[in-house]
Amino acid sequence: MALELMCPCGENITALEQPAFVDAVTAHLASAHEGRSYPADMIMAMANTVPDSRVTG
Numbered sequence: 799m800a801l802e803l804m805c806p807c808g809e810n811i812t813a814l815e816q817p818a819f820v821d822a823v824t825a826h827l828a829s830a831h832e833g834r835s836y837p838a839d840m841i842m843a844m845a846n847t848v849p850d851s852r853v854t855g
């Protein structure tokens with residue numbers, strides 16, 4: 799299963815595996831929500847699992 803997080807700003811962040819997913823969420827926070835960051839375990843707690851087909855790359 800892939801991972802998905804719908805950011806409150808409307809950005810939908812997806813990745814196939816945890817390390818890439820945490821990196822993608824962290825990068826989005828840094829670029830779109832300056833000053834916000836969350837530890838990996840909190841990011842994972844907010845994530846939804848979705849079918850791999852939902853991930854478009």
Ligand SMILES: [Zn+2]
Nearest residue numbers: 805807809830
């Ligand atoms: Zn956002």
